[in-house]
Structures are given as structure tokens and as C-alpha cells.
Amino acid sequence: MVRILHSADWQMGLRAQHVAEVAREVRQARLDAARKVILAANDLLVDAVVLAGDVFEDNQVENPLVHAVVAVLAQSRAPVYVLPGNHDALTPDAVYRRAAWKERPPHVRLLDGEAPVPIPGTSAVLLAAPLRQKKGMKDPTAEWRDVPGTDAIRIGVAHGSLRIEGRHAPDDFPIAMDAATRAGLDYLALGHWHGQYIHEGRTAYAGAHEPTKFGEEGSGQALLVELSARGATPRLTPVPTGALTWRAEELNLGLGAEAEAKRLRGLLSDVAVPSRTLVRLRTTGRAAVEAEAVVNSLEEGLRGRGFLHVKVERQDTPEVQVEGRLAEIARDSTLVSALLEDLSRPLDPGVSEAGRLAARRLLSDLVMEAWR
Known part of the structure; x- marks a missing residue:
């Protein structure tokens, strides 16, 4: 049995300009959520933590943040494997070439090559596809090949977009839908999509450990991956890791502003910790003259309850x-x-x-x- 905790897209140092007034709190939450990933890994007694790209927002993040991330990863009892993604690609100026990163402990390993990497104490090996540029039209897993007859559990780690119609761009490192089968993988750990998504049981996006914006379904979690033997179907279990809650709600003012405001107050009445919750209200429909005062009162009331962030997007007519x-x-x-x-x-x-x-x-x- 091999057990890994799969995470990705931490994007530490996120600018968060869409919620600029609370950007600092949003960035801190990403660090808090990273700690939750490592704490979960320790509690679950996993054999390895696999971070499938974009640990950092870009290669220009400041050194104190790099030190902070290294300190979080150092708390893992299991080895941690970090793949360079498109945000933190392995370019000449990569964050992974800095002294701040190189001061990490030995059990925090950078997946910067193509040779199989054994996971200590297990029968599993990692096949990595580190990115070396921001955009690319080549499938990063294209060079992987099956190894018939091996007893080693094969786990691929890559960053890019599965080639699903309407969900990928040609220069977004498109990954073949059958990549896991073609390469004889028992599991393919992907990063790049922020929502947790599982394809045919063996290929999965863990999702971002912390939401990055409103409406980002499936983020705020990691995946516990359990592989009993070579060829066995992986057992995948979502693990909550998010620190902040992002609530996106709509008010159809054409149904009556007062009634919609009352409905929304009811929806948000069960929020236990408003100070850890961001709210976006989007108005739609045809608004009567009195709707303006109702919406303003609703916004003011939510701010008075102490929500971390309240934003109203007027799309009504x-x-x-x-x-x-x-x-x-x-x-x-x-x-x-x-x-x-x-x-x-x-x-x-x-x-x-x-x-x-x-x-x-x-x-x-x-x-x-x-x-x-």
C-alpha cells in the first residue's frame, strides 16, 4: 500500500487584486491552508506529499515568502515532492534556483528531472514532467512510456490542461486524455485546474488548496491517494484544507428586491465565522426604483455583521x-x-x-x- 497526499496550485504570493482591500488576508490564508495540507499529511501518515506545480504565484515572489513556504514544508514527516508549474517554471530566474529555496531540508525534493524518483519505504516511483516555460503547446507527459512487467507502482506528476473540448487552450500544455493508460501509470497527479476533478479513476486534479476567486468550485481541498498494488484502482478521498470561505450569491431583483434580500439574509445567517468569509452579491433582473435602497441596506447590513469582504456587482437593469x-x-x-x-x-x-x-x-x- 502506498499513500500520498496530492495537492497543487498553492500560488503563494497571489496578488488578489480582485479583492484588493483584503489581499493581505487572502495571501495569509493561502499560507494557513498550506499548513493544513501538511498537518493533514502528518495526521494521515502518508508516504509522500506531492505538489503538482504552481507552489508560487511567479518567480518574482520575495524571499521572506520563500522562507515561509520552506518552513511549512519542513514540518512534513513524509518526503515532499515539488513540481515546477507554469507560474513557477524552471526558468533561469526560477525561485527554485535561489539560496532561499536551497536552504530547504533534504526531505523536501524538487522534481526537476525526468528520471523516475523512488518514494522511500515503498514500491512506488514518481515520473515528473517539470515545466520550463510559462506556456507550451507540447504535452508534458508525451515522452513517458509504459514499462511492461514492472512491479513498481507508477505515479505521474504533471501540470497542464487535459485535452477536453472547451476546457483547454492550445498553448496551455494540453495533456492527452489517455496519458495515464499510455504511460502505464497507476495514478496521474495533475495541477493547473483549481477545482478538484477526477478522470476515469486514475487521473486527477487535486484542486487548489485554497480558493483564489468567487465561483471556483472544487477548490479548498487536497486528495488522499491510496494505491494497494501495481494495477489496482486508486482510492481517492477529498481532504478539506481551505482557510477562507468564498460565497457567491445572486439576487434576481425582478422577483422583488425585499423578498430577495430576505432570502439572501437567510442563506447567510448560518455563516459561523463572518470574519473568514468573503461574499459577492450579483444582482440580475429588472429593478424597480426602490431596489437601490434595498440593495444598499443589504450591503451595509452584511458589512455590519463583520464579513471579511462584501462586494455587490450590479448586473440588473x-x-x-x-x-x-x-x-x-x-x-x-x-x-x-x-x-x-x-x-x-x-x-x-x-x-x-x-x-x-x-x-x-x-x-x-x-x-x-x-x-x-
Whole structure:
């Protein structure tokens, strides 16, 4: 049995300009989450920790941060294997060539070559594909070949994008979907995608150990990989590691600003530690005049609860703007003009004012959608 903890995309030194006012806290959280990875590895008694690229945001990070990361990795009881990714590629100015990195303890190893690397005390070997540039069109695993007849458990470590339609770019180190099978791997540990993703049981992205932005599904965790023997199906278990919570919520103001604000307050009422939570509110739909005050009050209330970060993205359409556009369209369309005139006539018996308003709203929604 071989047990590894697979992680990637720590991106220590992340600029976090999208949440600039709390960027320092976000960077600190990435270091806190890194400690959680190593603590989990120690608790789980793994044989190795494998970091599949992008430990650092770039090769320009400052030396104190490099020392801090080395200090975290040094706490691992198991050997740690670090692969250069595209953010921290093994270029002439790479962070891994600095004295600050070279001061690391012997059990923290850089995967900077192509020769198989044995994991001490196990029957497993690592095959590494270190990146030496920011972008590339070649599959970093292309040179790996199967070794028939070997009893050694073969674990590949690479950084790039699986060649899934719509999910990779030609210069994003595209990796063949059958890379694990072609190279006779028992497991392929990948980095680059921040969400945890498992392909056909033997190929997986662990996901970033800490979220980097809103809407990043599957991050904030690592993967415990257990391999019982050569050829056995890996047992993969997610391990939570995230330090901060990023909540992305939508408010459809077309459903009523007050009702949507109440719903959102209910959704966020169970947040145990607001000071460790970032919130993004995105408004949609058609907003009545009173919606502005409701949204402002909601934002102010959340800030008052002590959330680390609150951001409102207004993507709704003010009702006055909709009505103005509808009037413009009606001037050029006899059909729309006639429909609006019909809705302005005295009400027929049995038709309520609310019904007429609903009909007008439906008409304007349909027309606006058609004329976009």
C-alpha cells in the first residue's frame, strides 16, 4: 500500500487584486491552508506529499515568502515532492534556483528531472514532467512510456490542461486524455485546474488548496491517494484544507428586491465565522426604483455583521431604462405600439390592475429579449 497526499496550485504570493482591500488576508490564508495540507499529511501518515506545480504565484515572489513556504514544508514527516508549474517554471530566474529555496531540508525534493524518483519505504516511483516555460503547446507527459512487467507502482506528476473540448487552450500544455493508460501509470497527479476533478479513476486534479476567486468550485481541498498494488484502482478521498470561505450569491431583483434580500439574509445567517468569509452579491433582473435602497441596506447590513469582504456587482437593469427602451421600440414597431395601447385602455371586467401590470411587464421582457 502506498499513500500520498496530492495537492497543487498553492500560488503563494497571489496578488488578489480582485479583492484588493483584503489581499493581505487572502495571501495569509493561502499560507494557513498550506499548513493544513501538511498537518493533514502528518495526521494521515502518508508516504509522500506531492505538489503538482504552481507552489508560487511567479518567480518574482520575495524571499521572506520563500522562507515561509520552506518552513511549512519542513514540518512534513513524509518526503515532499515539488513540481515546477507554469507560474513557477524552471526558468533561469526560477525561485527554485535561489539560496532561499536551497536552504530547504533534504526531505523536501524538487522534481526537476525526468528520471523516475523512488518514494522511500515503498514500491512506488514518481515520473515528473517539470515545466520550463510559462506556456507550451507540447504535452508534458508525451515522452513517458509504459514499462511492461514492472512491479513498481507508477505515479505521474504533471501540470497542464487535459485535452477536453472547451476546457483547454492550445498553448496551455494540453495533456492527452489517455496519458495515464499510455504511460502505464497507476495514478496521474495533475495541477493547473483549481477545482478538484477526477478522470476515469486514475487521473486527477487535486484542486487548489485554497480558493483564489468567487465561483471556483472544487477548490479548498487536497486528495488522499491510496494505491494497494501495481494495477489496482486508486482510492481517492477529498481532504478539506481551505482557510477562507468564498460565497457567491445572486439576487434576481425582478422577483422583488425585499423578498430577495430576505432570502439572501437567510442563506447567510448560518455563516459561523463572518470574519473568514468573503461574499459577492450579483444582482440580475429588472429593478424597480426602490431596489437601490434595498440593495444598499443589504450591503451595509452584511458589512455590519463583520464579513471579511462584501462586494455587490450590479448586473440588473433599472425599470426606468427598460421602459425608455420599450418606448423607443414602440415608435418603430406598429405591433409593439398596438400592444402597449391595448394595455393602456380601461380595464375589462374581471381584469385586475395587478394583472395588467403583469402583462405589461411580460410584454416588455419579451420585447427587450428579442431586441438585444
